[in-house]
Amino acid sequence: MSENVAHPAAFGDAAAIASSVAAGERTASAVVDEHLARIDEHEDAVHAFNTLMADEARAAAAAVDERIAAGETPGRLAGVPVALKDNMCTRGVATTCSSKILEGWKPPYTATVIDRLVAEGAIPVGKTNLDEFAMGSSTENSAFGATKNPYDLDKVPGGSSGGSAAAVAAGFAPVSLGSDTGGSIRQPASLCGVVGVKPTYGAVSRYGLIAFASSLDQIGPFTTSVADAALMYEVIAGDDPMDSTAAPQPALPVSSKLGAGVDGLRVGIITEMAGDVIEGISADVLARLRAAADALAAAGATVDEVSVPSTVYGLPAYYMVAPAEASSNLARFDGVRYGLRADGTNTAAMNTASRTAGFGAEVKRRIMLGTYALSAGYRDAFYGKAQQIRTRITEDFDRAYESFDVLLSPASPSTAFALGDKTADPLTMYLNDVCTIPSNLSGHPAMSVPFGVGDDGLPIGVQVLAPMMGEVVMFQVAAALEQAMASDAASVGGA
Amino acid sequence: MYYTVDRGPDVHEPSIPDDWELVVGLEVHVELSTKTKLFCGCANAFGSEPNTNICPTCLGLPGSLPVMNAAAIESAMRLGRALNCTVSPGVMARKNYTYPDMPKDFQTSQYDKPTNHDGWLDTADGVRINIERAHIEEDTGKSTHVGGDGRISSAQYSLIDYNRAGVPLLEIVSCPDIRTAEEAKAYVSELRGIVLALGVSDAKMEEGSMRVDANVSVRPRGSDELRTRCEIKNINSISSVGRAIQHEAKRHIDLYDSGERPIQETRHWDEEAGRTRPGRSKENEEDYRYFPEPDLTPLVPTEAELAAIDASIPVLPGAQRTALAEAAGIETVDASLIVERGDAGFALDAIAAGADGGRVVVHLNNNLADGVGKLTPESFAALINMETGGDLSSTQTKEVLAEMVETGGAAADIASAKGFEAMDTGELDDMIDELIANNADQWARFCGDDEGDAKKMAGFFTGQIMKATKGQADGKVVAQILNSRKNG
């Protein structure tokens, strides 16, 4: 067994930190220093960060401490260190998307979600590693080197938000932000044994999130507890005048039913993801899914299987829609206004040279795929069809939600795999997101909750899916799963 | 070749042989004069310091998002309605192509669902040109080519200012209905008149807030084929629209005559050389890979919005021409200059105040080209009545008119200062009383509640007095007396 440096909530979870800092029992500065020291100790092994914000974090912590000393309300996340996926803009701090094409770029503005966290007293401690432009499922496609899974440094943390998941699992920060376009929060959450939430499309502002696929991207939190996830959600969610696609409503009160249990709730296991239809989901993952269903049934929920037939077309549809939007979103990286510029005798040659030098192989692959999917003669057959499949998937989900309050599935087909295992064949890598992609296409919320370990002793998450804006019941069920795991651990003597 | 001597700067315009016909469609870009850009709150201003009206959104910075300007949509729909278009739910789309002055390397425009489509406009000459669509899109930044002789081909490098990037445009695409260069000019000037009447743009071709691209092809007269067309860009004035089209058409005809054929391409109008030149060479066929803009929502006008928009549309040039022609008893086409100058309302008011329509038109066309200055419709009418009454010669009238424009004085005063006698007010009192007695109906209307009608009747009484006094009476005094009778 190789090295394990995991220590989630090494200095307490966000709720504990915020309340103790607000109460004056700890200073924000002390909290930040503890975390920075832990980062110092293990970051070389994990490589969760592209950029550490140690100085900025200390200054921000001092400011929070001053506010508290002055008797001001420090906010719901007072003194809570937060790690930020490096595809969210931070004014004056490098924002790279783990790409050479943006290396060193300092945005002149900050993403809405980060402003909201900071307004509640949270302290950004660094920008976390990701698959370049969020394209990948292992955080190996980073121009700055792979991130390792804290539970096993020879394994991947999942991706694309692998740095953010690993940062929380390693105890570098109690909470972090990731982005999820096809599973990029839920899959690494599953592999790193932390809670990861993809909110309803539009629930959280995308302003300042460097777009991968605009109609699929959502920002969400990684945390060590469902309650922390709910707290983070309540801070970052809600309408934003800077994002036309943000839902015109305030954050849902997702903390309100965390202790309500699941008595009487109807839980549906997605048939297609429960064994036979979608192949390649490992037996230990399926076993944990069954265990989760049993735990909910034991807690009073009605559990049954339900078919969501078109979800099997999620993967092919996703690999047309997401690259198509990406090919257009990434056109702006042309060497003119920011980022890498390579020489060229005329503008077009300079554009091509810059892009060729700046983008990694997977990004090129997806730009190519998306350009093809939109090009003359193919648009209707590929991009067009894929958008129609989204409608079908949404309809199928909505039909399932007529009979069920939430759905259940695996978050990832397997536990963390070895570094380098799946890099040779892109299609094999793409299969990692088979369980998560459908809810990106439909826009529904979904989250991964840690629910035990696999045969290899590595974490496994269960995915809880809910209807549009159904976050309240989603968190309610997730809290019940968390509770079941806790009492399970207690009954076998605990860890 | 034969040239007439009085054709002004267009003497080099080649003529089109009778057996050929032009097939021309125009794409006109109009910059909407909103306060802010289409997708961000940066000022939509001309002539600012370079790169001062910029933000993450209009610079296309990573992570930025667009939010639609409600005023731009409203302007677009108003212009659409004024062009008799059907206004439908519009969807913004991405038109993917790379150019350094386009920050996102795609233009946010409309593709298969334009806000306005299937309209038409009638030119001043009464020719109807159909309009395919009038869609909303964003402008690009501005490149300056440095080094060499200033032309792109010889430039050493380019400098880009993004102040204009993201300024709202309406692109108005005509059907290929235009058959002569004159029709093309008439179409553009009519469109410009409509835009100005609506106030949605300042439509200055020299500043680029109105830009015309012409798709030109030719065919043997009588055939209905569509031959290879060329798109002419860089046309900077209405007269250049005519010249560029005429030159390009002649180029096509010459090619066909010599057994060659034009190739489909973009060409640039060179004003000084008086010819078109080939534009950017395209290595491969354009493939814009349009798809709906996922960062914006569809624009679905409500019935109430459309009704409010219709109600907000002022009297447009076409209707102004008809009204003026009717009031002045002239041909519609002869009213076009006055309408174009924006003086139609003034002319109609002067006629309503009792002036002879024909003289109103003649003076406005010939003697008031630089504007009406301090003239009011009433004072203008009083002057014309003195002229038509025979008290002033046309030369004297012109002299008095010039001073009125300058000083705003009354015709009678100026005329008397120049040697004419003014009427005695006592005499006027009696004349007005007699007039009232003999025209009881009109008097009742003058005293009635209908403001417009009362104004008309004021014109009637003033006109009668002017006629009777051969224009010697002072219009102001007549108005005073009329009002004193009404109130007394």
Added chain:
Amino acid sequence: MADTDPQPLSRDEVAHVAKLALLDLTDEEIDLFTVQLGSVIETAHDMNNLDLEGVEATHHPLGLTNVTRDDVVRPSVDRDEVLSQAPEVEEDRFKVPPALGEDS
């Protein structure tokens, strides 16, 4: 066309798409992408198993319409902060190599 008769991706198509995408691929990359993208496209043909006749396309998961802002000027960002990130600047403008010849 591709929607009726699935065709494997050709090398020429890959080269053409690379040009559209402003990417300069080596011969080896073109070979590799022809195979890799070809297999993704083949999977995409699975979509033809679904009868999608008359099914609307989903472009916006939330189905919002008419999201707009008022026509009110907001302050611009600091020009120097933006220009400081540019590869090359002259006279407060972004400097680029010359465009391809527009004239002949």
